[in-house]
Amino acid sequence: MPDAEGHPEIGEMDLGSVFAALADxxxxxxxxxxxxxxxxxxxxxxxxxxxxxLPTSA
Structure with a gap:
């Protein structure tokens, strides 16, 4: 389920789709x-x- 900004969770992303998009x-x-x-x-x-x-927040 996308977050408030419309970004998917890491587990929802498909690496093949990401590579296909970058090949365009x-x-x-x-x-x-x-x-x-x-x-x-x-x-x-x-x-x-x-x-x-990058520093991480505590």
Whole structure:
């Protein structure tokens, strides 16, 4: 069941569908544009997320 923002729970996601969506050139372009925007606005944030270096709330 989607959360309040419409995002599915991890167990509800199908990795094959995610890969299929990313294989679509138009969707890949959107993801790339969004990544570039995030990198410009918040330099280094994506690297921290990828490394798992973000602090967690207690």
């Amino acid at each position: 050139p138009l969707r890949r372009k959107v993801v790339s544009l969004r990544r570039d925007d995030l990198q410009e606005r918040f330099p280094g944030l994506l690297d921290l997320v990828a490394d798992g270096s």
